[in-house]
Amino acid sequence: MNENILPLIRLLPPTLLLGLAFTAQAANDGDSDGDGRPSACERTAGQIFQACKYDVRDNYNLVIANCLNLATRQERRACRDDARVESYAEQEDCRDVREARKDVCAVLGEDRYDLDPLLDPTISFIDPDDVPGIYAPNPYVSVAAGHTFVLRGGEEGQETVVVHVTGDSREIQDVLCRVVLDVVVEVGEENGVLEYTGVESTDDWFAQDTFGNVYYCGEIARNYEDGVLRNLDGSFEAGYGSSEAGWDIAKAGELIRAFPVARDAHRQEFALGEAEDVVQYVDVAAAPTAEEGGDNLSFPCSPDQCLKTFEFSALGHGSTEYKYHLPGTGFVLAVAMEDGELTGEREELVCVGDSLDVLADPACEIADPDALLETLCEMAPGPFCE
Secondary structure, eight states, rough: TTTTTGGGGGOOOOOHHHHHHHHHHHOOOOSHHHHHHOOOHHHHHHHHHHHHHEEEEHHHHHHHHTTTSSSSHHHHHHHHHHHHHHHHHHHHHHHHHHHHHHHHHHHHHHOOOOOOGGOTTTBBBGGGTTTTTSSSOOOOOHHHHHHHHEEETTTTTTTTEEEEEEEEEEEEEEEEEEEEEEEEEEEEEEEEEEEEEEEEEEEEEEEETTTTTTEEEEEEEEEEEEEEEEOOOEEEEOOOOOSSTTTTTOOOEEOOSSSTTTTOOOSSEEEETOOOEEEEEEEEOOOOOTTTOOTTTTTTTTTTTTEEEEEEESSSSSSEEEEETTTTTTTEEEEEEEEEEEEEEEEEEEESSSSSOOOSSGOOSSHHHHHHHHHHHHHHHEEEEE
């Protein structure tokens, strides 16, 4: 891309830009797809690409407005230059996301994602409290109250992830969804004192049907920087939309099936621009390869007994990962990739138990469980504080 020339579309008057957009929309509003026409999934990618470009233009104008209020000419000039460079980068991101959405369409072979599974009359959902007493838990993701596990992640293993299935449920679209706390902290040391700094705290909502399939009803994602809450990016709730008309209503997805079939794929969530993860089942009897770094030694998949999935998002082109799930245990390992190449970054299961008491187990390798719990309590008041 030539960074010295603004794209032609950025030089057109805003009214003409909007007119072109509405014309393009009218041409693609058909309720059925004719021969040779792109699918609704592909047209969705195109529409969001247009929206992304308008957002870039809005952001650029907002930054320029702030530049005008800087004290010196040199500061104003540097601010405008930075704004142009950032705008070019954001436009490139828009193109990358469009390609990622097209990849999703190709993998799913999807036309429209028009039915929220929580509203599907053919699916019978259960009360999470009936797991495991009446219904067996999903072999890969348990909604049984108390289930707790600890993961080690980050580029250098500096992050500790605690996932705790609470005894609470939330009713979403008349379906009881289990509340699962997922908290990420960074472990460090300052002046010889161990410190746990919050990175992310998420309330996930999972539902299970009578066959053991688990569905993703939504989440509240609290994202931190240097221990300070900054945003809720990635949050969504099935059945809820932000616009007054309600046309942007989010939909649930299947988190993971109880009896997956290799090569099948499906959406895990559907909130355009916020939550668009997809999972594809690679193998139902796999073990990590030597190239991927081999097994999680504490919870090995060998000999070839793990479910291997490929997970990616329409919101980020290039960043993907393989995940391994041990039946009866759940997630044990994830290996990250960028543009199809392994990065060497891994996330591994360290320990698992039936309550938060497991945090004091030496197997969890937590240097100061009390200090960790104090941080967890600050980030996610409730069970961690109790």
